[in-house]
Amino acid sequence: GENVEQHPSTLSVQEGDSAVIKCTYSDSASNYFPWYKQELGKGPQLIIDIRSNVGEKKDQRIAVTLNKTAKHFSLHITETQPEDSAVYFCAASTASKLTFGTGTRLQVTL
Amino acid sequence: DGGITQSPKYLFRKEGQNVTLSCEQNLNHDAMYWYRQDPGQGLRLIYYSQIVNDFQKGDIAEGYSVSREKKESFPLTVTSAQKNPTAFYLCASHGQSGELFFGEGSRLTVL
Numbered sequence: 001g002e003n004v005e006q007h008p009s010t011l012s013v014q015e016g017d018s019a020v021i022k023c024t025y026s027d028s029a030s031n032y033f034p035w036y037k038q039e040l041g042k043g044p045q046l047i048i049d050i051r052s053n054v055g056e057k058k059d060q061r062i063a064v065t066l067n068k069t070a071k072h073f074s075l076h077i078t079e080t081q082p083e084d085s086a087v088y089f090c091a092a093s094t095a096s097k098l099t100f101g102t103g104t105r106l107q108v109t110l
Numbered sequence: 111d112g113g114i115t116q117s118p119k120y121l122f123r124k125e126g127q128n129v130t131l132s133c134e135q136n137l138n139h140d141a142m143y144w145y146r147q148d149p150g151q152g153l154r155l156i157y158y159s160q161i162v163n164d165f166q167k168g169d170i171a172e173g174y175s176v177s178r179e180k181k182e183s184f185p186l187t188v189t190s191a192q193k194n195p196t197a198f199y200l201c202a203s204h205g206q207s208g209e210l211f212f213g214e215g216s217r218l219t220v221l
Contacts, residue, residue, distance in 0.1 A: 001169075006152075032208050034210070041214075041215070042214055043114075043116075043200055043213050044212050046211075097155070097158075100152040100153040102150060102151060103152050
């Protein structure tokens with residue numbers, strides 16, 4: 001089955017700096033790659049996603065890049081703010097099944 | 111408002127007891143999912159259902175059971191056979207766009 005690895009497990013950045021979280025996947029059939037943000041005690045919320053026919057997607061301060069050949073995709077957050085502090089999960093999907101990474105705890109310090 | 115409602119938010123169970131977690135959605139989604147979340151392990155799939163009266167085991171189904179009698183509802187029962195049930199449980203439904211919508215979660219603690 002699909003295996004998704006996510007790094008780093010924790011990330012601390014200063015407010016205004018950029019943050020990058022990286023994921024790799026194993027199944028070349030995966031074609032949908034969402035990123036979720038989870039705040040403490042809440043369910044994850046989709047923040048951005050990308051499909052396998054696209055190499056990059058951007059939404060304001062958030063961008064995702066996908067390298068199908070290398071089977072890796074990354075989340076980029078620019079101009080980080082304290083409210084970006086949360087746990088971020090990547091995922092990879094084949095058909096109807098989503099496999100998640102183990103999460104990255106992002107801490108944005110003042 | 112459209113969304114997924116999970117209840118209860120917090121639940122305590124004594125060893126040997128079965129407990130049922132509720133999940134209701136009004137998004138008119140066909141597919142629904144249950145995930146278990148443990149620290150440092152991400153989200154692991156317990157069961158999923160793509161249509162009423164049908165469901166499939168996920169990666170960690172042992173000790174759990176589900177039913178899908180209505181499109182809107184997908185309750186999860188944590189049975190006494192689940193040896194380590196303390197965890198955060200998340201219900202989700204799947205939209206046509208591919209997006210997974212999550213509920214707010216239920217935290218189960220075994221006393």
